Amino acid sequence: MVRARTSSSVCLLLLACLACLASLAGCSGEGARAQSSREAGLTAHRGTFRQRLILSGELAAERGEAMNVPRTNSFQLTIRWLAPDGVPVKAGDPVVAFDNSQFSSDLEEKRLSAAQAGSDLATARAGVKTSASERRFNVEKARSALEKAKVDAAIPKDLLSLRDYQERQLALKRAETDLAKAEEVLRSESKVSDTDVQVKRISLDKSRREIHTAEEAIDALSIKAPRDGMVIVGSHPFEGRKLQVGDSVWTGMAVATLPELSSLMVQANLSDVDDGRIKPGMQVVCTLDAYPDTTYRGRVVDVSPVARESRRSPLLHYFPVRIALEKVDTQRMRPGMSVRVEVLGEETKDALLVPRAALDLSAGGPRVLLASGGAAPVRLGPCSVDTCVVESGVSAGTRLRSRDGRAG
Known part of the structure; x- marks a missing residue:
């Protein structure tokens, strides 16, 4: 009876162990398949290659x-x-x-100058009016004296003594001279007075123009x-x-x-070490750093022929690149936003490709790391971030290994 129970317990124990081993074997098989799947990409294979160049830039408005x-x-x-x-x-x-403090101070000075110029003009006009009245009075006085002298000189010579007659003729000539002189003074001093008034009027107009200019400057x-x-x-x-x-x-x-938000474009910078890799007309894919899940397509419009010095270092130079966007998102895009620009080069079909992780570039020339443990020298074509084109040195289907030792 006891022997039967013992045999039964041993059988149950053996069955449990077998179940555990089966489950471990299953897990090991799945892990191997996953590992194999991950390493399957480390091979030289044929495919389409498109060179991509990454630039940094920002949005800017053309208008x-x-x-x-x-x-x-x-x-x-x-x-x-x-x-x-x-x-x-x-x-x-x-x-x-x-800041308009200096302009306001100058404006007050100009207003004071204009007020003084206006006062001077009014004084000059009043003086001219008074002086003109006096001069006209003197002319009329001289004219009256001339009329009286004419009457006295018209008395016949026979009725007067020779001395009186001669004195009256001299008085007539003196009266004529005095009238001419008074009229000349009236004319000349009127011109001088008019000139003085004109000068003061010009000074006032100038002050008024300066005030107007100062007021316009303050408004501006x-x-x-x-x-x-x-x-x-x-x-x-x-x-x-x-x-x-x-x-x-x-x-x-x-x-x-x-x-004008509808005129937004991308202003990117091309490092001088990449000179010649970008040409007008090339397609680009732009990603706003603020919205990394959305991309916008565009094309290169212009590449500056003159390199500029970077503000970060005088040893760094770049070529400005203008990029037109196919669609402008005025709801999200704002001038000054930083943009990641991926410039798409020409496609190469049926190119022999190898992962960059399987390349050794530290030696004298590029070598591809073989899964068998060796390395083969290769001649490389253009490269992207994770893939390079191999022109010779390895064939399609060759299994490779990464620099960390993982084999394909």
Whole structure:
């Protein structure tokens, strides 16, 4: 009885062990198949290759209204107030205001000068009127004296003594001379007085023009939005940042822009070491860093023939690249957004491809790592991030291994 129970327990134990071994074998088989599946890509194979070049860039508007520093008597101005970057505005809303304290002070001085010029003009006119009255009186007085002298000189010579007759003739000539002199003084002094009044009138007009110019300059120091849109604050030309309140700016400098969002394009940078790899007309795929799950297609419009110096280092240079987008998403896209640009080169069909992980580039020339443990020298064509074209040195179907020892 006891022997029977013992035999039964041993059988149950053996069956349990067999079940565990079967399950372990099954797990081992699945793991091997998964490992084999993962390593199947480490082979030289035929396929279509398309070279891709990655660039960094940002969105920029080709059209828009620039708000520049106005032309005034002062070449340099200071920003007193500035709308926040990216804020939406309506037509007529203030965008930027410059410090006008100096202009206001000058305006007050010009108004005082104009008031003084007006007072001087009024005084000159009053003086001219008084002087003209006196001179006209003198002319009339001289004319009356001449008429009296004519009457006295008209008495016949026979009725007067020779002396009286001669004195009356001299008095007539003297009266004629006095009248001519009075009339000449009236004419000459009238011209001088009119000239003086004219000078003072010109001075007053000049002061009024200066006041008008100063008022226009003060009005121009406050720039308003010409239409509805979004404000994009300009960049500081030397410090690599956005402009801010307190910065000094110069005549003609763009302080802010009101971009036309429908004209957004991508401004990318091509390193000088990649010169010649991009040409106008090449297709691109753009990805906004803020929306990595959405791509936008476009094409290269222009590659600058002149390299520019990078702000990060004077040893680095780049070529500006302009990229037109097939579709502009005005709901998401904003000027200044960073963009990842993937430039698509020409397709090569039926090319012999090997993974970059199976290449050894540290030796004198490129070598492909074989699954058998050796390495074979190869001649490489163009490469992408993870794949290279092999022109010679290995055949399709050759099993390879990665640099970490994993075999295909």
